[in-house]
Amino acid sequence: MGKVAKPLTIVVFPPLDEWPEIQKLQKQGHTILSFKPIPGGFRTLGADCVEDAISLMVEADIILGPRCWYLTELHRKHLTQAIKQARLRKYGTITKKRKKGDKDEKVQQQTSGGEENVDNTDSSFDPGC
Numbered sequence: 001m002g003k004v005a006k007p008l009t010i011v012v013f014p015p016l017d018e019w020p021e022i023q024k025l026q027k028q029g030h031t032i033l034s035f036k037p038i039p040g041g042f043r044t045l046g047a048d049c050v051e052d053a054i055s056l057m058v059e060a061d062i063i064l065g066p067r068c069w070y071l072t073e074l075h076r077k078h079l080t081q082a083i084k085q086a087r088l089r090k091y092g093t094i095t096k097k098r099k100k101g102d103k104d105e106k107v108q109q110q111t112s113g114g115e116e117n118v119d120n121t122d123s124s125f126d127p128g129c
Contacts (some may be wrong), residue, residue, distance in 0.1 A: 004029045004030065006093075007029045007030045007031060009059060009062075010025065010032050010033070010062045011033045011035070011060040011062070013065030013068070014035075014036065014126070015066065016066065017032070017034040019076070021079055022074065035053070060082065061087075061089070062086045
């Protein structure tokens with residue numbers, strides 16, 4: 001399995017860190033930060049620990065958890081779309097699936113005015129992740 005050209009940082013809370021889709025993303029080169037359950041919850045942590053956790057989450061491109069946006073088994077199909085949107089926000093580009101006969105994948109670039117331009121550029125993003 002190839003590595004992605006534009007890796008993302010994804011914060012994952014249990015039990016989502018055990019999903020095969022998340023493990024596949026890590027093998028593709030994305031940084032997966034997994035938080036284990038804290039006895040007593042975040043309220044029992046010191047201020048320094050909470051600040052460190054918040055700093056990590058602020059830098060994350062995607063945050064996934066069982067109570068974050070109510071991500072459940074039924075929402076797994078939205079994981080690919082979340083990755084596309086995070087890549088668009090972070091890098092300004094997302095790839096579209098190739099049509100039969102096309103040699104290059106088409107990349108949408110978002111400009112500051114919200115316009116989208118199509119450019120034939122090769123990218124290693126696997127939309128089926």
